[in-house]
Amino acid sequence: MESKKTRLKVSLVGLSLVLLIAVLTECVNRNQRASFGEHAVPRELTIAKNTTNQNRDECKGTLDYLDGLMLNNIHYSNKESLDERGKSLPAGLIGDRISEVSYTMSGDACSDFVMRSGDATLLPTGTPIYEMKGYKPDFRVIADGRIFEVSDNPDAKTIGDLYDIEGKVAKVSRVSGNDGSLMREFSPEDTQAFLSDLLSLEYVGFEAIYTNNPPEYRISLQLDLNDGTNIRLGYWPKANAIVEGAYGTERMLAIVQGER
Structure with a gap:
């Protein structure tokens, strides 16, 4: 704990x-x-x-x-x-x-x-x-x-429009929001499923997420890209939302929470 x-x-x-x-x-x-x-x-x-x-x-x-x-x-x-x-x-x-x-x-x-x-x-x-x-x-x-x-x-209409990362992600992991240390790396199957859903999500913007949902514990995700850089995303599980501006799918939430 x-x-x-x-x-x-x-x-x-x-x-x-x-x-x-x-x-x-x-x-x-x-x-x-x-x-x-x-x-x-x-x-x-x-x-x-x-x-x-x-x-x-x-x-x-x-x-x-x-x-x-x-x-x-x-x-x-x-x-x-x-x-x-x-x-x-x-x-x-x-x-x-x-x-x-x-x-x-x-x-x-x-x-x-x-x-x-x-x-x-x-x-x-x-x-x-x-x-x-x-x-x-x-x-x-x-x-x-x-x-x-x-x-x-x-x-941008979708997260795929916002982030030019299709075909450029090497792996997806859940990391510590404190120091960025690895907590759990998604399996190749879950990585593919998560990215497929992520890029197709409607982009509503940070303000829509933040103002329409009470702040909650933020799960930190890291997308490691093929060039050695990475992207950090925040995930609110109760709202099932990517803090940066989209609502997730039930499949994404299950993957993030390790229930798949």
Whole structure:
């Protein structure tokens, strides 16, 4: 049985993911509202804490951002897992340069700022953004030597649209949310069944999952990809949901819980 200390650490890791996605989701919502003119604020009043804006309530505080960027209405976040942090990218993964950071939000953006393509939370202005070889750029890009993975794509209809991983997954495992250590590796049959169901799920987005279901104990899953990188997914068993934005099948739930 897990100790209270271990459960607390697992909860903190899950909370970090929630906060990361929540920040980017709010940027998506603001961007969508601005697109329709609802409560839109001129861009010059949402950035630059200069003499013009310094007295606006929205500009007085300092926001703590998590590492993300936006390109072509797609939000990305730096989702390095615990065991990947500090490691160099595998050789040959950096592709063609496709863009660069045009504005850095940290230390400058007011709280009502609406992200646009080229904006980043922490990456310095001018940082080049590259394709990641082997993947569509609406799934993964590389900046500052790190992988930025999609956290929301409003054009995605299924998880397969969101994650460009079909035929690229070597294995699926249940791992510790505390330190990423292996708890159980799925059998080849369960891996195939899980991935088949996963990629066909309707993508509803993180916000739909998080706001329509009470937070619960989060099972951590790791998808190891053929290039040596991985994806981490959160699974809420009571809601039978992938926290990142989809409701699972009964077969997926049985596999995750080890009942197959």
